[in-house]
Amino acid sequence: MPDPRPDTPSRAPGAPSAGARPRSQTRVRVLGIVNVTPDSFWDGGRHASVEDAIAHGLLLAEQGADWLDVGGESTRPGSAPVSEEEERARVLPVIEGLAKRCEVPLSIDTRRASVAEAALARGAGIVNAVAGLRDPALASVCAAHGATLILNHMRGEPATMQRAPVYGDVVREVRDELLAEAACAERAGVARGRIWLDPGLGFGKHSLDHNLPLLARLEELVATGYPVLVGASRKSFLGRLTGAPVEARLPGSLAAATAAVLAGARGVRAHDVAETRQAVDVAAAIRAARAVGPA
Numbered sequence: 062m063p064d065p066r067p068d069t070p071s072r073a074p075g076a077p078s079a080g081a082r083p084r085s086q087t088r089v090r091v092l093g094i095v096n097v098t099p100d101s102f103w104d105g106g107r108h109a110s111v112e113d114a115i116a117h118g119l120l121l122a123e124q125g126a127d128w129l130d131v132g133g134e135s136t137r138p139g140s141a142p143v144s145e146e147e148e149r150a151r152v153l154p155v156i157e158g159l160a161k162r163c164e165v166p167l168s169i170d171t172r173r174a175s176v177a178e179a180a181l182a183r184g185a186g187i188v189n190a191v192a193g194l195r196d197p198a199l200a201s202v203c204a205a206h207g208a209t210l211i212l213n214h215m216r217g218e219p220a221t222m223q224r225a226p227v228y229g230d231v232v233r234e235v236r237d238e239l240l241a242e243a244a245c246a247e248r249a250g251v252a253r254g255r256i257w258l259d260p261g262l263g264f265g266k267h268s269l270d271h272n273l274p275l276l277a278r279l280e281e282l283v284a285t286g287y288p289v290l291v292g293a294s295r296k297s298f299l300g301r302l303t304g305a306p307v308e309a310r311l312p313g314s315l316a317a318a319t320a321a322v323l324a325g326a327r328g329v330r331a332h333d334v335a336e337t338r339q340a341v342d343v344a345a346a347i348r349a350a351r352a353v354g355p356a
Contacts, residue, residue, distance in 0.1 A: 087349065089341045090328035092168060092189075093118070093126030094294070095159075097151040098135045109151075115158040122165040125338030128187060129163070130330060131155050131180075132170030136191050136215075136264070148176050153183055160184025168211070174198035181206040191215065191264075194242045204250030211257040211290055212242050216265030231271045232278045235260050240285060257328065258282060259290040268298040276320055283325035292330035293317035294337070311336060319344040 095118045099109050118129045133151030134143045152169060159167055160183060168187035169180035174196045177188045181202065187209040190199050194212065203210040214235045216226060228234050239258045246256055260275045260282060275282075276293070283289050293299065299313035300306065311333055318329045318337055322344035331337035 087345065088127070089322050089326070089345045090127040090290070091125060091334055091338050091341060092128045092130045092290070092292075092328060092330040093121030093124070093165075093334045094330060094332050095121065095129050095131045095155065096135070097131065097133045097155055111154045111158065114155045115162065118155070118159045118165075119163055121334045122163050124335040126165055126334045127328075128166045128168050129159060130168040130170050130187075130189055131159070131185070132189075132191075133176075134171065136172075145173055145175060148173065149179060152176065153179055156180050156183045156185050168209075172196060174202045177208075178202045178206075181208055187211065189213065189259075193239075194245055197245070200246040200249035200251055203246070203255070207255075208251075209255045209257065210246055210251050211259055212239055212246065213259040213292075214239055214261035214264060226265045226267055226271065228266075228271060231266065232274050232281055235275060236282050236285065239282070239287075243285075243287060253287075256287055257290050258285065258287045259292060259330075262291065262293050263296045263298060266298075268301040272296075272298040276317060276324075279321060279324035279326060288327035289321075289325065290328040290330060291318070291321035291326045293321070294329075294331045294333065315340045323348055 095114055097109060097114045118131070121129060131152050133148040148171065156167055156169065166187060167185040168189045169177055169185045170189040170191055171177050171180070172190070172192040172195060177199055181188070188199060188203050189211045191213045192215045194200055200210065243256050243258065247253055260279070262272045262275060266272050266275070279289065279291070294314045295307050295310040299310045299317065303310070303313050305313060314331070314333065315336060318331065319340050321329055322341050329337060329341055
């Protein structure tokens with residue numbers, strides 16, 4: 062079984078070496094997004110067939126992705142849920158195909174414990190819990206498989222979560238809610254070193270009033286000691302800031318990823334892996350040099 066702990070990525074036994082490259086202990090993880098959906102906000106429908114999704118995942122691995130994040134249900138604001146049967150039909154063949162052809166660890170992006178369990182049985186080693194532990198069985202599934210668990214913060218449901226999100230201190234509330242879920246995961250048997258926190262930019266957050274403070278004060282989440290993942294790639298708050306449509310948001314995405322890494326993020330989730338890989342490697346080198354101090 063894959064063993065994708067934060068500092069020890071691995072591959073399925075017998076898998077060929079597509080995407081192989083040395084990975085240091087301090088390397089910032091880039092999660093390459095593989096959406097097997099017709100309605101995701103940026104790449105919906107581009108890789109909707111099994112063959113196209115596998116080919117896209119292999120390309121992202123060659124471009125420098127450390128993990129591949131496979132999702133079969135869009136959770137963009139305003140999206141409608143899909144049935145469990147449809148989600149499974151979309152993602153499981155892609156997980157199986159990538160596990161056979163690629164050594165990069167695989168993540169399943171889902172809200173359902175049943176889908177996560179099926180994906181883990183087919184070669185995934187990471188669960189990206191996009192709605193956190195709203196399905197509480199997700200934690201026990203991860204514990205049983207020895208899987209890494211990414212806890213994404215979300216308030217509300219995708220169809221309505223952006224209508225009127227309300228926070229007092231958004232950074233403190235997101236941090237405290239994620240810590241409560243991390244504690245639940247640990248009680249269910251997930252090792253602390255296998256738990257990541259994601260502030261959930263755009264998931265029940267106002268474009269600028271909430272997302273910008275979460276980035277500006279990301280050190281407060283990093284200070285919890287859990288590795289932090291940030292997903293800002295091409296999201297709508299970047300458009301609100303710059304006026305750029307989704308197809309022109311790569312520069313803003315790279316700026317957000319760079320800021321996150323300089324603040325201590327251990328991973329970023331990205332559509333554009335080659336460009337993001339270069340940006341975060343430079344940011345990580347700057348962060349490391351800052352930690353060393355004067356020559």
